Amino acid sequence: MKESKKGSSGIPVAIIILVLAVVVIGGYLFYQRSKPAPRANTASPTNTTVANQRPQPNYATAPPGAQPPNTLGSPTATVTIEEFADFQCGSCAAAHPVLKEINSAYAGNKNVRFVFRNFPLQMHDKAYDAAVAAESAGLQGTSKFWQMQDQLFTNQHVWSVANSNYRDLFIEYAQKIGLDVEKFKADMSGMQAKSRVDQDVTRGRALAISSTPTVIVNGRVVPYAEVTSAGMRRVIDAELQAATQPAQTARSANNSGSN
Amino acid sequence: MSDEEVQAAGTGGIAWIPVLAAIVAAVGLADSVYLTIHHLTAVPVPCSIISGCETVLTSQYAEIGGIPLAAFGALAYFLAFSLAILAAFGNRTMWTVFGVQVTLMAVFTAWLIYLQAFVIGAFCQFCLLSALTTFTLFILFVISKLRRSN
Numbered sequence: 001m002k003e004s005k006k007g008s009s010g011i012p013v014a015i016i017i018l019v020l021a022v023v024v025i026g027g028y029l030f031y032q033r034s035k036p037a038p039r040a041n042t043a044s045p046t047n048t049t050v051a052n053q054r055p056q057p058n059y060a061t062a063p064p065g066a067q068p069p070n071t072l073g074s075p076t077a078t079v080t081i082e083e084f085a086d087f088q089c090g091s092c093a094a095a096h097p098v099l100k101e102i103n104s105a106y107a108g109n110k111n112v113r114f115v116f117r118n119f120p121l122q123m124h125d126k127a128y129d130a131a132v133a134a135e136s137a138g139l140q141g142t143s144k145f146w147q148m149q150d151q152l153f154t155n156q157h158v159w160s161v162a163n164s165n166y167r168d169l170f171i172e173y174a175q176k177i178g179l180d181v182e183k184f185k186a187d188m189s190g191m192q193a194k195s196r197v198d199q200d201v202t203r204g205r206a207l208a209i210s211s212t213p214t215v216i217v218n219g220r221v222v223p224y225a226e227v228t229s230a231g232m233r234r235v236i237d238a239e240l241q242a243a244t245q246p247a248q249t250a251r252s253a254n255n256s257g258s259n
Numbered sequence: 260m261s262d263e264e265v266q267a268a269g270t271g272g273i274a275w276i277p278v279l280a281a282i283v284a285a286v287g288l289a290d291s292v293y294l295t296i297h298h299l300t301a302v303p304v305p306c307s308i309i310s311g312c313e314t315v316l317t318s319q320y321a322e323i324g325g326i327p328l329a330a331f332g333a334l335a336y337f338l339a340f341s342l343a344i345l346a347a348f349g350n351r352t353m354w355t356v357f358g359v360q361v362t363l364m365a366v367f368t369a370w371l372i373y374l375q376a377f378v379i380g381a382f383c384q385f386c387l388l389s390a391l392t393t394f395t396l397f398i399l400f401v402i403s404k405l406r407r408s409n
């Protein structure tokens with residue numbers, strides 16, 4: 001009796017220590033194993049560049065989306081970056097500065113253009129209204145669309161957690177970028193902006209977009225992990241080069257046949 | 260105070276409800292350690308139509324003051340496990356402390372389920388497993404009390 005009591009006082013502590021040890025060691029090993037390679041702007045280790053991605057099978061035939069699309073750059077560009085985004089999606093807000101930087105970096109290149117598509121996901125309660133807000137701003141000029149798009153992404157952390165007054169915040173942004181607020185309000189509840197959003201969504205569904213942001217360069221989806229400053233440059237430069245390659249190949253063949 | 264479980268334990272035997280509770284707490288511990296590590300190592304993920312774990316684990320509710328919520332969970336499960344083990348070997352006070360703790364955990368878990376259902380709008384299966392283990396611990400404690408009062 002005494003014996004068993006004495007024994008049992010040590011056993012629970014031993015079990016607890018054993019479990020703690022298992023958790024700490026197991027947890028550490030698992031942590032080491034699942035620690036990701038640093039993402040950021042360093043060269044990505046994969047060869048899963050865009051060239052390996054299969055092109056969207058129906059990219060050319062899918063419904064065109066809102067016309068004219070919200071575009072930066074020349075309509076005759078050889079490289080088209082098309083982003084499907086949801087204003088309430090945190091990853092889209094995270095990708096926003098990356099794409100913004102890319103757009104200004106290639107702003108002088110008339111072979112690159114950027115198209116923004118609305119793809120509000122159902123799980124985000126304010127995403128559709130935000131898309132309509134951006135399109136309503138766009139009805140007052142293309143540059144207003146981009147300013148509103150910027151406002152919505154950079155202030156996402158504010159309006160996405162606001163209560164029912166989030167529309168007032170949209171109006172605040174409209175004021176900030178110098179919109180005609182009364183027209184903006186009317187367009188927010190009108191059909192024109194909504195229909196543009198819906199057309200983008202129709203295109204996105206046809207392209208089987210299942211997550212946001214989805215960035216497509218010349219018909220090929222750029223894996224989300226590649227949507228970094230360096231990753232996007234690599235993809236765009238490869239496409240730019242591919243567009244000029246036939247000429248180059250022909251030239252080098254004429255010269256000496258070796259390259 | 261004539262709970263047969265604890266009585267048995269007092270004589271050096273093993274109380275089965277606390278043992279069961281310890282096993283369930285260990286499952287919860289493993290789950291929350293997994294979630295903590297997942298949270299710490301997760302690469303940013305896009306928002307997906309198939310909303311799920313990533314939506315939940317990358318939401319603003321997944322951290323308190325920069326510390327992953329799952330880490331608090333791991334701590335709580337480890338404490339619950341330790342208390343249950345001590346109770347299993349006859350320490351009644353620890354079983355009472357265990358009861359208080361799992362009650363608090365159950366309330367907190369109810370709030371987390373509310374967040375997933377109505378605020379985040381997505382469920383994470385590993386968080387639901389944690390909810391299941393917490394409620395099981397709570398139910399085990401209630402059963403032990405009901406038995407005592409009979």
